[in-house]
Amino acid sequence: MKSSLLTLRVKRFQKEKDPQRWVEIYQVEIKKRMNLLEALLRIQDEQDGTLAFRYSCRGAVCGSCAMKVNGKIVLACRTHVEDFFGKPPFIEPLPYFPVIRDLIVDMSTFFISHKKIEPYLHDKPVSTQTEYLMDEDERNEINPYIQCILCGICFSSCPAFQKDSEFLGPAILAKAYRFLIDPRDKRNDEILKEVDGQKGVWGCKTVFNCVKVCPKEVPPTHAIVEMRTKIVRYKFASIISQLLSLSKQID
């Protein structure tokens, strides 16, 4: 296989160093169809054992290796180095999260938001002997939201999260919607209440960045818009019922 040299610039951060931030330049020999994660692993192996980044599956299913490359937010394992010829990659950690070291960011805000929506099925009682019956149409409706790997890429391209780290964020709102429309989950109002407000669905700027960048084709904005409609409908219905009971009292 043909190989050639690629220059990578990596934004680094190590809090015990002086200066703490710098840009490191590496050259790595690349092969056909090599991906960026492989290039970084090579550097870590052969040149610099202190270069810190996360990895696991190397097959775009675990969500570990999200980073910013030439301004785009990607999974490193899914990014081909051949695409960089002519514009050597500049690699940065995921934006809007605090950096722990080099390309490793602190995702605790992400998982705190995750917990807020109680992200587990609040199941309706069914027989322990058999499964809950669900038809394929119902499954297909939930299916796009199930694909989320919680990699954080959508958060890092979300203007609402950039402004407010307490904004629940695209992946988490998509997750809330997944439970909302799951016929096995008994919650309805509880989920809508949790996501109602500026920290929830109303904080979204509906610019669809999350939909564009998601490596798993999850459409969070669609979930957000759907939930807004449901909230409005829910509020409208409760106003009507209040009015009705008021008018009954007057009668």
Add this chain to the structure above:
Amino acid sequence: MDLLSHDILIVGGGLTGLRAAIEAKKAGRDVAILSKVHPLRSHSVAAQGGINAALGNALSPIKDTWENHAFDTIKGSDYLADQDAVEVMCREGVERVIEMEHWGTLFSRTKEGKIAQRPFGGTGFPRTCYAADRTGHNLLHTLYEQVTSLQILVYEEWYALSLIVEDGRCIGVLALNFFQGKIIPIYVRALLFATGGYGRIYLRSTNAIINTGSGCFLAYQVGVPLEDMEFIQFHPSSLYGTNILITEAARGEGGYLFNAQGERFMKRYVPHLMELGPRDIVARGIQTEINEGRGFEGGYVHLDLRHLGRKKILDRLPGIRQIAIDFAGIDPILEPIPIQPAQHYSMGGIPTNINGETPLDGLFAAGECACVSVHGANRLGGNSLLETIVFGTRVGKKIAQKAKKEKAGPHQALFQERLRAFQSKLEEISERKGEETCFQLRDEMKSLMTYRVGIFRKESDLQMAKRTIKELGKRFLNVKIKHKGLAFNYEFIQYLELEGMLHLAEAIIEGALARKESRGSHFRTDYLHRDDEHWLRHTLAYKTPEGLRLDYKEVTITSYPPKERTY
């Protein structure tokens, strides 16, 4: 000295670890999980095709039963599986799969709205329940959601470094907080290893980069034997180039295998089952085509899905379509997928009984790192996910009972002493003046294992592998670690992982060399047949001061006497 303490510590945050944690927590114990990655990054997430359980949901002339499932599993194991364990797995599997559905796993559905099931290799029934081809992802996220609801503590991005054993009982671990660079002893009443397999010993592997078998090594290091290590599963279909898994479901849904001459070659190997033969047989078939010059240049064959049509591929196999597009630039709707066999699964591991108890008191193991043994010499597709949740649940219950019985006692002085001993070992390592690097030795080991201890094995290759692994072991003592300190020190982690992998590789080689027969995944070109008279037994490898020692133990046979394995 910081000292942490828990009733139960579970090392590993994949399906087995999470399932066990849920069970132990529900039993009222103080339980924590320690994992070198966030639980959702565990390798379980990559499982694709499905999970077996005899639900009998798919159309079939006669109804499937758990006994049929047990028989298929035992036959698939080439009669090396312990039949009591297989029966437990197949019987309890039904309830466990339904429980996952109740917890929110989004399985694909039949027309009646039941959990959908597809055919998989080496079975007589469509028994594999699936969530498209992202079954592992769906199951792992469901269990993580349950762990979140139970507020179970997770030490994320921590490593287990060594076991602490006193008076024949495991009472804790030395753990590394990787971000802080601090070694912290954790005292436990009982410890569970759910650390997964050791696929990264091989060059070509479907496994995640993190699958280095550290749990197996840590147990081995303190005298626990390793069972049946020579039985390594090679998956027939990994994507040529990266060796990312292409699920068996691709063949279960009707995909064909073609060699470079355009021939559906599986007719030569299992004419009745064709592409749906068991994994060991299909992998050997593919490798034979490649070895005999009927593969494509570079060493692969074609997996053709085009005749399934766009709709079926998008509905049932969207995940592998995405993988083929992302990593090989090929859309399976339009082109065949280039595939080759690659290491996929570790049948061997830490010996346990059906409740996850190991020979070391206080230490439990389950999942891929354990050897119960439900897979024997060859695992059937769809049985590993089942093993994780069935034995995860069982070990969770058992370890909760154990932890309740054991008395607490901080053993402050002992932990301090072990910590000091470990730290002085590290100092010694970091002062070495050698010239060797871990990655070079690692890469040599990987090539050796793939090319000499792979799908086809023979005496001369294995002898050569034995010598080479010993040499690598000597060279390992001359590895120099450039960076001091433990925080974010990848060199150091690599060093410890390589130390373990070299030992595991040796156990695989020695087991394979001694086993002069062919059984399941262990195929000797110089001993072509199964030999029940001498080899219907499990291998046990012990680490002793004099070196590796092999021993053997009986296979548990209940209702299925060994027969010739024909398909």
